[in-house]
Amino acid sequence: MKLLRHVLLPPVLLLVLHHLAVADGGHVLVFPGEYSHWLNMRNIMEELVRRNHSVTVAVPDASPSINYNNSRDAAKFNFLVLKVSYTREEYHQLFLDFIHFSMTELPRASMLQKVLLLHNWAQRSIDFGMRQCDAMLKNEQLMATLRDAAFDAVLVDPMVMCGDLMADVLGLPLILSLRFSMGSVMERHCGHAVAPPSFVPTAPLPYGDHMTFRERVINMVTYVATSVITEFFWRTTLNQYYSELKGRPTSMCEILGNADIWLIRTFWDIETPRPVPPNFKYVGGLHCRPANKLPDDLEAFVQSSGDAGVVVVSFGSMVTNLTAERADAIATALGRIPQKVIWRFNHKPKTLAPNTKLCDWLPQNDLLGHPLTRAFVTHGGTNGLYEAVYHAVPLVGLPLFADQPDNLARLTRRGAAIVLDIHTMTSDELTEALQAVIDQPSYKTNMQYLSELHRERPVSPLSTAVFWVEYVMRHGGARHLRLASQELNWFQYHSVDVVLALLAVMIACCALCWAAVRCLLRSCRRRRREKKD
Amino acid sequence: MKLLRHVLLPPVLLLVLHHLAVADGGHVLVFPGEYSHWLNMRNIMEELVRRNHSVTVAVPDASPSINYNNSRDAAKFNFLVLKVSYTREEYHQLFLDFIHFSMTELPRASMLQKVLLLHNWAQRSIDFGMRQCDAMLKNEQLMATLRDAAFDAVLVDPMVMCGDLMADVLGLPLILSLRFSMGSVMERHCGHAVAPPSFVPTAPLPYGDHMTFRERVINMVTYVATSVITEFFWRTTLNQYYSELKGRPTSMCEILGNADIWLIRTFWDIETPRPVPPNFKYVGGLHCRPANKLPDDLEAFVQSSGDAGVVVVSFGSMVTNLTAERADAIATALGRIPQKVIWRFNHKPKTLAPNTKLCDWLPQNDLLGHPLTRAFVTHGGTNGLYEAVYHAVPLVGLPLFADQPDNLARLTRRGAAIVLDIHTMTSDELTEALQAVIDQPSYKTNMQYLSELHRERPVSPLSTAVFWVEYVMRHGGARHLRLASQELNWFQYHSVDVVLALLAVMIACCALCWAAVRCLLRSCRRRRREKKD
Structure with missing residues (x-):
C-alpha cells in the first residue's frame, strides 16, 4: 500500500488493490479520453462492473472532465490517479484553444495554414501526453504495483497517449475505443483497415460514398496528405518517445497495431460502408438507451408545451459559452x-x-426519448447525434469543430437534418429551419428510417463492446481476428517482391526465347549461305 | 391453380399459393444447392419456418439430393418443382464425374490440364444450369404466378444458376449463401470483397495467412489466373445468357453484385482473417447444435466401447463407394x-x-457430440468438419476433392488433425494417425481451443443468418451495407482518373514554373547583354 500512496491521491485510491482482490470476474485497466470520450467509455465500464468485473481507471490528477472524487463513481471504479506535471487549468485550456481556433481561424485558413495550426496544437497536446506517460511509465514503483495487480486486459481511448504502451509493457491484451483518427491514418496504417479513397471519404471530409469527380480528387489529396503529414508527425515526435521507453526502435503504430480489438464508435446507419478487418467492431450508439422518466420540474415544463411539443438545444459538454451576439440570435x-x-x-x-x-x-437521452420532443438543435457531436438517431428526433445542426460538420452532413444527405453556419446564420434562418424539420414530415420519416437501421442489429452495440472485452480477457487476446498483413512490410504487403520475381522470370523466359530464336535464325542463315557457297 | 399445375408436379405443389396466403410472416423463395449445400441451407429454411415465415423451394424435378416428395419436408416447405429437360441420373452423373476426375486425374494433372478439366466440367455444369434457367425464366406462366406470389426475398446458393436473375426479374432483394467460389472470384469481382494475395490465400489453396515467399508467388499466380480464367469463362458463357434473358447487355457479376447480404459458410475459427464488406456475414457452422440422444441400438454400441470410446468414420453424402482395395486398407x-x-x-x-x-x-452431429467419441475420420467437407470443431473432436483427414484438402490443411496447421493421402496411405499409417490424435492430448486440446473460437460469438451463426434474411424482408434489402465501389468502373475504383488528373495538374504546374524560370533567365540574360552593350 505504501507504494501506491506515493503516486496516488488519497483516499479513494487505496481501495484499488482491495477491489481487485475481491472481484470474481476479470480485471480491466482503462485509459479513457476526456469530455465526450469519457462519457462514452463510462458506458462500457459501467456494464463491465455490472457484470462483476473490476475496472481500474487511470486518470491524471489534472483531468478536466473526470471527477475521480465523485463518490458515485468511486463506488464503481478503482481510480488510479496519476500525479502529472501540469494543472487542470492548463490541460482544460488546451482543449478550449482547440475549440477556439477550430471555430475562428480554421474555417478561414488556407490548406497550409490549417496544417500548421493543427500541427502546432497536436505538438502541444503531445507534450501533455508525454508528461502523463512519464508519470506512469517512468515510475518504477507504480509499474511494479500494476504488474502485481494482474490485469486481464487494457482498454484504451487513443485520444490518450501511452495506454497502448502500458499494455505492451505489462504484456496484456489491448482493446482500443475510438470514433476516428484524422484521415483515419491510425485505423489505416496501424490497424490495416483499408479505406480506398475512391469510395471511402477520408475522415473528417463531409462526403458520402457516392462522390463526384471533384470530391474524389479532394478526397485523394486529403488521403495522401493526411497519410504523409501524420506519418511525418509521428516519426518526429511519438516514435522517438516510444522507442526510448521501449528501449528498442519501435513506433506508436507498431504498438497500436497489437490491439486485439478496435471498438469503433460509429455504425452503418451514418457511416459509409467500407471493408472491415474482423477485429474491428462497429459499436456506434452504445450509450443510447430507452428514455427514463424526467425529473418532475422538467416533465411539468415539457407537458406544458401541449401538442406543440418541445425542442431540445445543446452544444455539448465542452462548449458552454457562445458570443453574446450569437446567443441572442x-x-x-x-x-x-x-x-x-x-x-x-x-x-x-x-x-x-x-x-x-x-x-x-x-438529461439529454431522456429528453430526446420523450414523446413530446419534436427537434434537437445540436453541434453534431457523435454522442448527442446518436441519441437523436436512436430516438428518431430530427435535427437542426450548428456544427462547431472536429467531426461535427461531417456528422451533420451525413444526416443532411439522408434528409434528417438541416445544417446552418453558426457564425453567419440569422434568427430567421434558424426559425425557418426549426419549422421545416418539425412541420415537414419527411425529416421525421427519414430519421425514423435511420433509427431502424441503428436499432436493428443482432446484438446491441453495448453488448457487442462488452462481449469483446470479456472475450479478450477470457482468451488473453483475439489474435485470430487480426489481419496477417500487420506482420508484413510494405513491399510484401503490396506483393512488390512477388511481382518483381515473376517479372524477372518472365523477362528471363523472353530473353531465353529471343536467344533461341536468334540462334535458330543464325543457323538457318548459315545453312543458306553454305548452300549458296 | 391451373397455371401452376402446368409447370409443377402434383400433388405437393398445389399447396404453394395456399401456404403463402396463410403465413403471417414473410415469404422467401429459395434456390438451394445440391447435396451438402442443400443440407446446410435446410437449417436456415427450417429456422425461418419455425419463425412463422413461408419458405418456397425451387427445385428441378431431376434433383439428385432434394427429396421433394418427402412428406416431412413437404409439411414445412412449399416445393416449386421445375420440369427440366434432363434426368436425375444425368444430373447425378455430372457430380459423380466431378468427384471421379477430382480424385483420379486432377491430382496428377499439369496446371494447363487442370484448367481444361475444370473448364470442360464447368461447361457441362452450366449447360444443366441453363436448362434449369429455361424451365423458370422462359416459362411466362410460371413467372406470372411467381410475380403474383409476392415474395419478400430470394435466398440463393450460387451453386445453382439464375436464382439471382430470378430475384432481379421479380424485383426482389437477394441473399446469397456460399462457402467460397473458385479463387473467390465471385466474392472478389461481384461482391467487391478485397482479398490481397499477400496475406489472403486464394481459395482453395491450402495455405495459412503467414505464407512463405514461395507460397506467396503461387498464391499470386493462382489469384491472377483464377481471375482471368473465370472472367473469360463467364464472358463467353453466362454473361451472354444473362444478357439475352434480361434483354440488355449485362453480366452474371452485375446481377450477383446486387445481393444485399452474402452469407458465407465459414468463420474466423478456421478462415484466415481478411477485410470484410459490411454485407458479408460469416455464418460458418450454422448447422451445428448440441447432440441429441442416439437411437437405442447405436447408443448401446457406443456404450459397449467402454472407456476406449468410439471413432466415427464418414466420407460425406456424395462418396459412398471407394475401391475395394482402399476400403480394405x-x-x-x-x-x-x-x-x-x-x-x-x-x-x-x-x-x-x-x-x-x-x-x-x-446421425453425425449427435455421434460427434457423444462424450465417448474420440476421433473423426473424415473427407473434410465443411459441414462435417464444423460439426467436429463444434464438438471438439480431433480429426484424421482423408481429403477427396474441392475445398477438402484446404479445409483439412487449416486444422492440421492448428494441430487438431492429421491428414493422409487416401490413394497411397497404408493401413499402418491410418492406425498410427488414429492412435496419435486419440492418445496425444495436444490434438484434443487444440480442437477444444478451436471449438471455443467457433462457439464464442455474440450471436449464433444460425441466428445471424436468419436475422439478416428477416432484416432484408423487413426493409426490402440492406443497401446501406453494400460497398459503393460496386457502382464504380475499374478506373474509378482504382482512382486512375483522379491520379491522371492530379498528374496532369502537376505537370502543368511544373511546365508553367519551367516556362516562368526560362522567361526570367532570358530576361536576366537580355539585361546583362544590354548592360554589356
Whole structure:
C-alpha cells in the first residue's frame, strides 16, 4: 500500500488493490479520453462492473472532465490517479484553444495554414501526453504495483497517449475505443483497415460514398496528405518517445497495431460502408438507451408545451459559452416557434423568450426519448447525434469543430437534418429551419428510417463492446481476428517482391526465347549461305 | 391453380399459393444447392419456418439430393418443382464425374490440364444450369404466378444458376449463401470483397495467412489466373445468357453484385482473417447444435466401447463407394485400434473387423457430440468438419476433392488433425494417425481451443443468418451495407482518373514554373547583354 500512496491521491485510491482482490470476474485497466470520450467509455465500464468485473481507471490528477472524487463513481471504479506535471487549468485550456481556433481561424485558413495550426496544437497536446506517460511509465514503483495487480486486459481511448504502451509493457491484451483518427491514418496504417479513397471519404471530409469527380480528387489529396503529414508527425515526435521507453526502435503504430480489438464508435446507419478487418467492431450508439422518466420540474415544463411539443438545444459538454451576439440570435429564433424550448446554456441571453428554459445540465437521452420532443438543435457531436438517431428526433445542426460538420452532413444527405453556419446564420434562418424539420414530415420519416437501421442489429452495440472485452480477457487476446498483413512490410504487403520475381522470370523466359530464336535464325542463315557457297 | 399445375408436379405443389396466403410472416423463395449445400441451407429454411415465415423451394424435378416428395419436408416447405429437360441420373452423373476426375486425374494433372478439366466440367455444369434457367425464366406462366406470389426475398446458393436473375426479374432483394467460389472470384469481382494475395490465400489453396515467399508467388499466380480464367469463362458463357434473358447487355457479376447480404459458410475459427464488406456475414457452422440422444441400438454400441470410446468414420453424402482395395486398407486399420468404430459405408470390406459397425446413414452431429467419441475420420467437407470443431473432436483427414484438402490443411496447421493421402496411405499409417490424435492430448486440446473460437460469438451463426434474411424482408434489402465501389468502373475504383488528373495538374504546374524560370533567365540574360552593350 505504501507504494501506491506515493503516486496516488488519497483516499479513494487505496481501495484499488482491495477491489481487485475481491472481484470474481476479470480485471480491466482503462485509459479513457476526456469530455465526450469519457462519457462514452463510462458506458462500457459501467456494464463491465455490472457484470462483476473490476475496472481500474487511470486518470491524471489534472483531468478536466473526470471527477475521480465523485463518490458515485468511486463506488464503481478503482481510480488510479496519476500525479502529472501540469494543472487542470492548463490541460482544460488546451482543449478550449482547440475549440477556439477550430471555430475562428480554421474555417478561414488556407490548406497550409490549417496544417500548421493543427500541427502546432497536436505538438502541444503531445507534450501533455508525454508528461502523463512519464508519470506512469517512468515510475518504477507504480509499474511494479500494476504488474502485481494482474490485469486481464487494457482498454484504451487513443485520444490518450501511452495506454497502448502500458499494455505492451505489462504484456496484456489491448482493446482500443475510438470514433476516428484524422484521415483515419491510425485505423489505416496501424490497424490495416483499408479505406480506398475512391469510395471511402477520408475522415473528417463531409462526403458520402457516392462522390463526384471533384470530391474524389479532394478526397485523394486529403488521403495522401493526411497519410504523409501524420506519418511525418509521428516519426518526429511519438516514435522517438516510444522507442526510448521501449528501449528498442519501435513506433506508436507498431504498438497500436497489437490491439486485439478496435471498438469503433460509429455504425452503418451514418457511416459509409467500407471493408472491415474482423477485429474491428462497429459499436456506434452504445450509450443510447430507452428514455427514463424526467425529473418532475422538467416533465411539468415539457407537458406544458401541449401538442406543440418541445425542442431540445445543446452544444455539448465542452462548449458552454457562445458570443453574446450569437446567443441572442439563437434565443430570438427559439422565441419565435410555438414549441417550448429546453436549452443547455449557462448565460442568460438578452433576447430570451418565455418559452425557453435554460439549464446547466440536461438529461439529454431522456429528453430526446420523450414523446413530446419534436427537434434537437445540436453541434453534431457523435454522442448527442446518436441519441437523436436512436430516438428518431430530427435535427437542426450548428456544427462547431472536429467531426461535427461531417456528422451533420451525413444526416443532411439522408434528409434528417438541416445544417446552418453558426457564425453567419440569422434568427430567421434558424426559425425557418426549426419549422421545416418539425412541420415537414419527411425529416421525421427519414430519421425514423435511420433509427431502424441503428436499432436493428443482432446484438446491441453495448453488448457487442462488452462481449469483446470479456472475450479478450477470457482468451488473453483475439489474435485470430487480426489481419496477417500487420506482420508484413510494405513491399510484401503490396506483393512488390512477388511481382518483381515473376517479372524477372518472365523477362528471363523472353530473353531465353529471343536467344533461341536468334540462334535458330543464325543457323538457318548459315545453312543458306553454305548452300549458296 | 391451373397455371401452376402446368409447370409443377402434383400433388405437393398445389399447396404453394395456399401456404403463402396463410403465413403471417414473410415469404422467401429459395434456390438451394445440391447435396451438402442443400443440407446446410435446410437449417436456415427450417429456422425461418419455425419463425412463422413461408419458405418456397425451387427445385428441378431431376434433383439428385432434394427429396421433394418427402412428406416431412413437404409439411414445412412449399416445393416449386421445375420440369427440366434432363434426368436425375444425368444430373447425378455430372457430380459423380466431378468427384471421379477430382480424385483420379486432377491430382496428377499439369496446371494447363487442370484448367481444361475444370473448364470442360464447368461447361457441362452450366449447360444443366441453363436448362434449369429455361424451365423458370422462359416459362411466362410460371413467372406470372411467381410475380403474383409476392415474395419478400430470394435466398440463393450460387451453386445453382439464375436464382439471382430470378430475384432481379421479380424485383426482389437477394441473399446469397456460399462457402467460397473458385479463387473467390465471385466474392472478389461481384461482391467487391478485397482479398490481397499477400496475406489472403486464394481459395482453395491450402495455405495459412503467414505464407512463405514461395507460397506467396503461387498464391499470386493462382489469384491472377483464377481471375482471368473465370472472367473469360463467364464472358463467353453466362454473361451472354444473362444478357439475352434480361434483354440488355449485362453480366452474371452485375446481377450477383446486387445481393444485399452474402452469407458465407465459414468463420474466423478456421478462415484466415481478411477485410470484410459490411454485407458479408460469416455464418460458418450454422448447422451445428448440441447432440441429441442416439437411437437405442447405436447408443448401446457406443456404450459397449467402454472407456476406449468410439471413432466415427464418414466420407460425406456424395462418396459412398471407394475401391475395394482402399476400403480394405481402411477396414484393416480400423480393426487394429482399441476403440469401437462406426463407419458410414454401404459395401462390406473383406477385412472388416468386429469392432467396426457399418451404417448407411449416421446421425453425425449427435455421434460427434457423444462424450465417448474420440476421433473423426473424415473427407473434410465443411459441414462435417464444423460439426467436429463444434464438438471438439480431433480429426484424421482423408481429403477427396474441392475445398477438402484446404479445409483439412487449416486444422492440421492448428494441430487438431492429421491428414493422409487416401490413394497411397497404408493401413499402418491410418492406425498410427488414429492412435496419435486419440492418445496425444495436444490434438484434443487444440480442437477444444478451436471449438471455443467457433462457439464464442455474440450471436449464433444460425441466428445471424436468419436475422439478416428477416432484416432484408423487413426493409426490402440492406443497401446501406453494400460497398459503393460496386457502382464504380475499374478506373474509378482504382482512382486512375483522379491520379491522371492530379498528374496532369502537376505537370502543368511544373511546365508553367519551367516556362516562368526560362522567361526570367532570358530576361536576366537580355539585361546583362544590354548592360554589356
